[in-house]
Amino acid sequence: MKKPANWNRKHLIGIEELDRSEIETILDMARSFRGTLDRPVKKLPSLRGKTVVNLFMEPSTRTRLAFEVAAKRLSADVISVGGKSSSLSKGETLRDTASNVQALGADLIVLRHSSAGSPLYLSRVLDVPIINAGDGAHEHPSQALLDAFTLRERFGNLAGKKITILGDVLFSRVARSNLWALSKLGASVTFGGPATLVPKTFSEFGAEVTHDLKKALADADAVMLLRIQHERQTSTHFPSLGEYTSMFGLNEARASWLKPDAIIMHPGPINRGVEIDSSLADSTRSVILDQVTNGIAVRMAILYLCSSVSDFQRKEVSS
Amino acid sequence: MSEAIWIKNGRIIDPANGRDEVADLYIADGRICEAPAGKESEVANVVDASGKIVAPGFIDLRAHLRELGGGGRETIASGTRAAAAGGFTTVVCMPDVSPAADNPGTIRYLQDAIEKDACIDVLLTGSLTLDRQGEQLAPIGSLKQSGVIAVTDCPASTGNNEIFRRSLEYAAMFGLPILDLPRDPFLASNAVVHEGAQALRLGLPGWPRAAEELFVYRAVSLAMVTKAHVHLQSISSAGSVEILQRAKERDVPVTADVTPHHLALTDSALADYNTNLKTSPPLREESDRQALLAGLLDGTIDCIATAHEPYLEHEKDMEFDLAPFGVIGLETALSVSLESIVTSEAGSVSDMVAALTTRPASVLGLEKGTLSVGAIADIVIFDQHQEWVVAPENLESLSSNSPWLGKNMIGRVTHVIATGQLIRDSSLA
Numbered sequence: 001m002k003k004p005a006n007w008n009r010k011h012l013i014g015i016e017e018l019d020r021s022e023i024e025t026i027l028d029m030a031r032s033f034r035g036t037l038d039r040p041v042k043k044l045p046s047l048r049g050k051t052v053v054n055l056f057m058e059p060s061t062r063t064r065l066a067f068e069v070a071a072k073r074l075s076a077d078v079i080s081v082g083g084k085s086s087s088l089s090k091g092e093t094l095r096d097t098a099s100n101v102q103a104l105g106a107d108l109i110v111l112r113h114s115s116a117g118s119p120l121y122l123s124r125v126l127d128v129p130i131i132n133a134g135d136g137a138h139e140h141p142s143q144a145l146l147d148a149f150t151l152r153e154r155f156g157n158l159a160g161k162k163i164t165i166l167g168d169v170l171f172s173r174v175a176r177s178n179l180w181a182l183s184k185l186g187a188s189v190t191f192g193g194p195a196t197l198v199p200k201t202f203s204e205f206g207a208e209v210t211h212d213l214k215k216a217l218a219d220a221d222a223v224m225l226l227r228i229q230h231e232r233q234t235s236t237h238f239p240s241l242g243e244y245t246s247m248f249g250l251n252e253a254r255a256s257w258l259k260p261d262a263i264i265m266h267p268g269p270i271n272r273g274v275e276i277d278s279s280l281a282d283s284t285r286s287v288i289l290d291q292v293t294n295g296i297a298v299r300m301a302i303l304y305l306c307s308s309v310s311d312f313q314r315k316e317v318s319s
Numbered sequence: 320m321s322e323a324i325w326i327k328n329g330r331i332i333d334p335a336n337g338r339d340e341v342a343d344l345y346i347a348d349g350r351i352c353e354a355p356a357g358k359e360s361e362v363a364n365v366v367d368a369s370g371k372i373v374a375p376g377f378i379d380l381r382a383h384l385r386e387l388g389g390g391g392r393e394t395i396a397s398g399t400r401a402a403a404a405g406g407f408t409t410v411v412c413m414p415d416v417s418p419a420a421d422n423p424g425t426i427r428y429l430q431d432a433i434e435k436d437a438c439i440d441v442l443l444t445g446s447l448t449l450d451r452q453g454e455q456l457a458p459i460g461s462l463k464q465s466g467v468i469a470v471t472d473c474p475a476s477t478g479n480n481e482i483f484r485r486s487l488e489y490a491a492m493f494g495l496p497i498l499d500l501p502r503d504p505f506l507a508s509n510a511v512v513h514e515g516a517q518a519l520r521l522g523l524p525g526w527p528r529a530a531e532e533l534f535v536y537r538a539v540s541l542a543m544v545t546k547a548h549v550h551l552q553s554i555s556s557a558g559s560v561e562i563l564q565r566a567k568e569r570d571v572p573v574t575a576d577v578t579p580h581h582l583a584l585t586d587s588a589l590a591d592y593n594t595n596l597k598t599s600p601p602l603r604e605e606s607d608r609q610a611l612l613a614g615l616l617d618g619t620i621d622c623i624a625t626a627h628e629p630y631l632e633h634e635k636d637m638e639f640d641l642a643p644f645g646v647i648g649l650e651t652a653l654s655v656s657l658e659s660i661v662t663s664e665a666g667s668v669s670d671m672v673a674a675l676t677t678r679p680a681s682v683l684g685l686e687k688g689t690l691s692v693g694a695i696a697d698i699v700i701f702d703q704h705q706e707w708v709v710a711p712e713n714l715e716s717l718s719s720n721s722p723w724l725g726k727n728m729i730g731r732v733t734h735v736i737a738t739g740q741l742i743r744d745s746s747l748a
Binding site (some may be wrong): 016094115116117118120121123135136139170173176187196199201202204286 | 522524594633640
């Protein structure tokens with residue numbers, strides 16, 4: 001494996017620290033992997049003999065499966081461990097669990113964890129590459145990259161495009177990673193939703209912040225809905241799901257404020273009838289399932305790039 | 320009776336007496352005296368303090384010494400050694416031991432440990448409420464009789480304003496000050512860092528300034544009503560300084576302290592989720608830091624207190640939101656205060672010494688913190704230019720959860736005299 005140009009990272013922790021050319025390197029590589037997904041024989045040999053461990057301490061369907069599929073497409077052996085079935089539920093620390101995973105021969109760890117900063121922490125105490133699959137409300141880099149990929153597939157260059165992210169921005173790692181990724185690619189990002197979930201302070205990072213839904217949606221090229229995490233916020237951050245839907249849910253009438261060719265995105269899981277009308281989620285404007293498929297290609301690129309750098313660094317040390 | 324000591328040629332800084340001059344200082348029978356106890360050759364201990372500063376021993380109003388139920392994080396022995404290494408000759412020990420210091424038996428136990436193991440003066444506090452739960456008053460009168468000098472639920476603070484009000488009234492009857500770490504438990508319920516841009520960037524739950532300021536207001540309002548003396552601990556926000564300033568203008572009996580780390584650091588240092596920067600209250604923004612520094616120098620904030628909270632390495636070695644709050648501070652207080660106050664030219668060495676000596680003494684009405692003739696000989700000698708590295712092997716504390724772990728520091732204590740005894744002498748090391 002040779003070291004890829006424009007990519008020197010063994011770990012993928014967040015988008016904030018990436019520059020535009022690094023983001024484009026991943027997206028371009030994902031583009032070529034995307035083509036292989038439609039072939040009758042989908043497997044590539046790039047990670048043959050390597051073991052990828054998905055350490056998922058929080059529930060996940062899409063991200064975990066997509067990382068599994070991506071690693072398998074690259075011929076890696078894949079093991080997925082969940083929080084409830086692991087020793088973390090017996091009081092073992094994250095560091096100890098992850099150290100054991102490394103000792104068992106993992107060549108790369110994909111981590112999903114409820115604590116912001118946990119992938120950075122592991123990257124400092126382990127030797128293997130750490131890929132962040134979502135850490136608390138901090139970052140979800142592979143999601144933002146697949147969103148950027150999907151937007152680029154539709155629009156080509158993102159310069160000057162208005163992308164609106166609606167809903168629970170405060171607790172959303174997807175919103176943060178997308179803000180970094182999309183603004184680095186030249187798009188303007190608007191955060192919309194109730195004041196309790198969309199603090200004005202986000203404007204310090206270049207986001208347009210508004211609580212006026214019409215302003216948020218007007219002339220947007222794409223709208224990305226975020227799942228309302230009602231299990232945690234009802235009663236403190238908004239009065240009820242019903243009130244949320246009536247004030248901020250995306251319905252046909254509100255979708256008409258978007259640009260005519262605007263697309264509707266959602267990282268999933270969807271609460272049908274809460275943040276988005278069921279019919280809109282299934283409409284032709286929706287690219288929600290394209291996002292999921294693109295997520296495989298993007299994660300193949302991430303696994304390939306980080307693994308290459310790791311191999312390259314190891315070879316340099318041993319030579 | 321202790322041996323006589325003659326400290327030669329030091330720069331004596333004694334803010335209570337307005338003194339800053341190079342001179343000798345004499346100690347005999349545990350007290351500071353006018354003249355040497357004999358000829359130089361007859362005095363048992365002659366300490367050459369040339370080029371160094373001789374000051375009253377420092378006084379810390381907030382240290383968590385972990386003697387009981389502390390799981391090896393610290394003990395009275397290690398905590399007082401750490402205090403001495405940092406130049407402190409008096410520390411006020413917080414009641415968050417386990418079981419809590421809410422009864423005379425626990426106080427007695429701690430007093431025995433102090434008698435046996437402490438190398439400096441340790442003053443005990445009792446808890447304000449039973450088991451520090453904030454729901455029922457602790458037996459404050461009995462605690463007073465057992466010898467506590469203040470009551471507090473630190474590092475917690477009851478969210479029940481009625482309990483707080485009654486505890487103020489009740490404690491004031493015994494002349495006991497109430498130490499309060501102002502933190503609204505609801506506004507700060509999940510919070511781990513200051514609520515601001517940095518919290519949003521890091522994706523960590525924010526602790527708004529208002530969570531502190533509301534409770535500073537509460538303390539001011541209830542101190543006014545009850546005439547009880549409330550001392551607010553570890554103030555962190557510019558707004559709190561403003562509230563205190565107005566309260567002091569109206570002679571409300573409130574006082575306050577600030578930690579060295581809040582004078583030195585802001586939440587910008589948190590970029591890499593270092594759990595040794597996770598403190599309660601959190602590190603805030605530069606405007607807060609500046610206001611705290613100005614407040615300390617103009618007297619709105621009465622003194623510096625370390626909030627020394629030891630945790631073992633494995634306890635801090637984890638995810639940021641799950642790690643405990645608190646950092647050690649006894650051994651770095653001098654270096655950090657020198658840098659924040661003196662090197663930055665915000666104030667003089669004398670200002671810094673006052674904030675660590677005569678000013679904390681006057682908060683609690685202690686007859687300490689001066690070098691007056693006849694005073695108990697609690698003295699620190701330090702070299703304000705000596706460099707050292709914060710590393711476990713250089714720390715007396717059993718824990719090393721310092722924001723400055725691995726960093727080079729400037730300013731180090733060389734000698735400590737506690738009640739006339741030379742307990743620390745780096746020339747012998």
